[in-house]
Amino acid sequence: MGLEKVSSSSSGGVTTQRKERQMLLKWILWGLVIFWVYRQITGRKAPTGSLFSNFTGTGRVQRPPSEASEELxxxxxxxxxxxxxxxxxxxxxxxxxxxxxxxxxxxxxxxxxx
CATH class of the missing domain: 3.30.60 (Wheat Germ Agglutinin (Isolectin 2); domain 1)
Structure with missing residues (x-):
């Protein structure tokens, strides 16, 4: 009897952990979707110096303009x-x-x- 209780509780724990991981993944995905929609609506670019600030979305990296070209x-x-x-x-x-x-x-x- 003792073995049955241990095996049933351990398998229940694995299922619970799997469900918790799935819920966490869903929350992360929803957060990313909401963030993406927010960016699309506001039209904001990534802040300067961030990882994606030079990425144009076309597979090409956009070079920041030089200071001289901004002045001219x-x-x-x-x-x-x-x-x-x-x-x-x-x-x-x-x-x-x-x-x-x-x-x-x-x-x-x-x-x-x-």
Whole structure:
């Protein structure tokens, strides 16, 4: 008799544990569904620095914009260095007699025949 009670109580405990796990899984799944619906309704993105902040949902990772591109909201005129041919923004270039240069060294070297 004692063995029957132990076996019935131990099998009942396993069933109870299984039911508890299933209930916990259901609560977790419901929580995820509610969170997903909330995100869809509010349109909020994941916070910056979180695990999924750069994921676009298309299988591609979205790179965060650089600080320089955020500052430059308008287009800039580009000029070509008369010495090396490098293109750079006009505001960063040095000019001499109508020619543009990328550095002081190239300005001193002058126009290079190309």
């Amino acid at each position: 909201e308008t287009t800039q005129d580009m000029v070509r260095c008369a010495h090396c041919g490098l293109f750079l923004p006009r505001q960063e270039a040095l000019s001499q007699r109508g020619d543009w240069f990328c550095s002081e060294a190239h300005r001193q070297a002058g126009v290079r025949a190309q």
